[in-house]
Amino acid sequence: MNYFRYQEYLEVYGLSRKLFAGYVLVSLGMLLAAAGGSWDITNHLLNKPETFFAPPHAVLYSGVASAVVGTVLVFSGSRSGDGATGKMIWPVKLVIAGVVMLISAAPVDFGWHSAFGLDGLLSPPHFVLVSGMIIGSAGALAGFAQSAKRLPSVLIVIAILPIWLGASGMIDMFSLPFSESEYFNFNPHPTLGVAVATLAFPFLISACLIGSSVLAGKRFGVLSMAGGAFIIIGVLTSIIPNSALTPTIPFYISSIIPIVAADVLLAFSRSRFSLYAAGTIVSLAFFMLYYPLITYTYNEVFESKVVWPSMIAQIYFEMIQNVFPLVAIPTAAMGILGALLIDRLARNKKYYNNIQELA
Amino acid sequence: MLKAIILIVAVAVALGVYFSLSLYVFPQLYQSIEARRPQAIVTDVSLSAPDIALGQALTISVTGTNNGDDADMQIVSVGFPNLTTTDNIKILKHNFDQTPMLIAPPGELSSSGYSDTDSSVLAQYTSIEVFSRPWEAGKTYSADIEVIPKTEGRFVVFIKSVALPHTWEQAHYPQDGTLDQQKEFVETYSVEVTKP
Numbered sequence: 001m002n003y004f005r006y007q008e009y010l011e012v013y014g015l016s017r018k019l020f021a022g023y024v025l026v027s028l029g030m031l032l033a034a035a036g037g038s039w040d041i042t043n044h045l046l047n048k049p050e051t052f053f054a055p056p057h058a059v060l061y062s063g064v065a066s067a068v069v070g071t072v073l074v075f076s077g078s079r080s081g082d083g084a085t086g087k088m089i090w091p092v093k094l095v096i097a098g099v100v101m102l103i104s105a106a107p108v109d110f111g112w113h114s115a116f117g118l119d120g121l122l123s124p125p126h127f128v129l130v131s132g133m134i135i136g137s138a139g140a141l142a143g144f145a146q147s148a149k150r151l152p153s154v155l156i157v158i159a160i161l162p163i164w165l166g167a168s169g170m171i172d173m174f175s176l177p178f179s180e181s182e183y184f185n186f187n188p189h190p191t192l193g194v195a196v197a198t199l200a201f202p203f204l205i206s207a208c209l210i211g212s213s214v215l216a217g218k219r220f221g222v223l224s225m226a227g228g229a230f231i232i233i234g235v236l237t238s239i240i241p242n243s244a245l246t247p248t249i250p251f252y253i254s255s256i257i258p259i260v261a262a263d264v265l266l267a268f269s270r271s272r273f274s275l276y277a278a279g280t281i282v283s284l285a286f287f288m289l290y291y292p293l294i295t296y297t298y299n300e301v302f303e304s305k306v307v308w309p310s311m312i313a314q315i316y317f318e319m320i321q322n323v324f325p326l327v328a329i330p331t332a333a334m335g336i337l338g339a340l341l342i343d344r345l346a347r348n349k350k351y352y353n354n355i356q357e358l359a
Numbered sequence: 360m361l362k363a364i365i366l367i368v369a370v371a372v373a374l375g376v377y378f379s380l381s382l383y384v385f386p387q388l389y390q391s392i393e394a395r396r397p398q399a400i401v402t403d404v405s406l407s408a409p410d411i412a413l414g415q416a417l418t419i420s421v422t423g424t425n426n427g428d429d430a431d432m433q434i435v436s437v438g439f440p441n442l443t444t445t446d447n448i449k450i451l452k453h454n455f456d457q458t459p460m461l462i463a464p465p466g467e468l469s470s471s472g473y474s475d476t477d478s479s480v481l482a483q484y485t486s487i488e489v490f491s492r493p494w495e496a497g498k499t500y501s502a503d504i505e506v507i508p509k510t511e512g513r514f515v516v517f518i519k520s521v522a523l524p525h526t527w528e529q530a531h532y533p534q535d536g537t538l539d540q541q542k543e544f545v546e547t548y549s550v551e552v553t554k555p
Contacts, residue, residue: 046493047432047456047457047492047493243429244395247389247392248385248389250385251380251381251385251389254377254380254381254385255377255381257373257374257376257377258373258374258377260373261369261370261373261374261377264366264369264370265366265370268362268366269363269366281370281374285377288381304476304477305475305476306470306475306476306477306523306524308431308432308523308524309431309493310394310395310429310431310524311394311431311475311524313389313392314389314390314394317385317386317389317390318386318390320381320382320386321382321383321386324382
């Protein structure tokens with residue numbers, strides 16, 4: 001009985017057990033690490049007592065441990081030859097490269113702290129760390145995507161989220177004014193920070209959400225699940241830890257509306273226009289989805305106030321009516337670009353699969 | 360065709376509701392919520408002696424509390440208008456959450472006039488800022504500071520406390536009195552420094 005189940009398992013995923021488990025552990029690990037990182041940023045903003053044994057660090061390092069175990073399994077599975085090894089080579093390489101970067105960032109970060117004391121959000125070791133997260137997560141997603149025509153919904157969400165969160169962290173590094181330390185000032189110019197956030201976040205949201213839908217064959221629910229999971233992580237790591245922001249949870253959760261609307265659009269209409277419309281719709285929610293941290297980026301240009309943690313909501317809601325009309329057009333354009341990218345990748349994958357089948 | 364129209368209308372209505380909520384309803388709702396009102400108070404100040412001989416140390420004990428809502432940060436500042444260096448100042452003990460900061464000319468003080476925008480000023484004399492970030496409602500912190508005056512005569516000590524964000528008048532202590540280098544009110548204490 002178990003034997004037959006095992007066969008079905010292989011057929012569904014097209015991967016050996018080791019490779020499959022490895023990719024899942026890498027994705028989950030990167031997801032935990034990214035969520036822990038986001039929680040850690042919030043705690044730093046709140047100046048909560050910082051020790052190595054702080055809960056966000058526990059989440060972050062559990063994630064790193066999971067990613068390391070996953071990489072060992074991926075490496076061993078790829079060498080055993082019982083998976084679709086011909087196709088696996090570059091996703092495996094990406095996973096290994098990402099996790100090596102993730103691990104190697106730790107001693108470099110320790111050295112950086114020893115030499116320069118307190119650091120900011122953007123520092124060379126942090127850049128390597130977040131790059132590792134993105135590369136490793138992209139490797140795991142590519143591993144899943146190459147091995148099956150249609151992936152289970154939960155697996156898509158688990159594979160997409162760490163890329164989304166990791167890339168968000170990278171954009172945060174180049175847009176938030178959190179990178180001035182005693183020795184270095186890596187803060188972006190306020191206008192540049194706003195430009196980076198306005199262009200990069202909508203593109204990322206569109207690419208990740210439309211990508212999740214396309215990976216699921218545009219069946220309803222997956223895009224909403226991915227968006228919902230992003231919102232839940234935001235609530236848990238950026239809003240609840242700051243008690244002054246808890247009344248704003250209904251506002252933050254309401255961003256599920258455009259996400260579900262885009263999901264409905266893609267599920268019930270297969271036209272290319274719907275794809276671009278869905279990209280536009282989800283991207284227009286970027287200023288709400290990246291609340292509360294985005295307040296710091298736009299405050300630099302629009303308000304120039306001191307953003308105390310208890311005043312984030314006040315400053316954000318003072319700005320929103322001024323900021324949104326100004327950023328709506330570039331935001332929509334970047335949303336369409338994100339959808340275009342996914343459309344192009346999906347066509348390439350389809351073409352590649354057809355060639356494989358013919359061969 | 361009908362299916363497409365229903366789909367477009369449903370999506371349009373959903374988006375209309377969403378943007379109305381996000382851009383009008385929620386902003387009005389949240390902006391009507393009153394900001395937290397921390398109340399900064401210096402509850403106790405004591406100097407070790409009313410007069411000291413030149414070369415002797417003076418110990419200043421200061422205790423501050425927050426009688427209002429939680430503050431993101433509250434500072435108790437001890438200023439020495441007769442001093443421009445920090446080499447003769449020591450923090451004997453304190454229970455504040457963060458490490459105290461010694462600021463001497465030409466150092467920068469991060470704010471002035473209780474402003475909520477960046478309004479830094481250059482220090483004209485030495486001061487110590489002891490602070491907790493956050494400073495929760497009802498919490499009390501204290502510090503003992505030792506200073507050795509460098510000249511004879513009247514040695515002045517300025518004391519104040521400011522809770523941040525500065526959302527109302529009671530967020531600073533005292534409410535009136537002498538204005539210091541940051542154009543903020545201070546209580547003035549002094550000792551007579553005599554020849555040894």
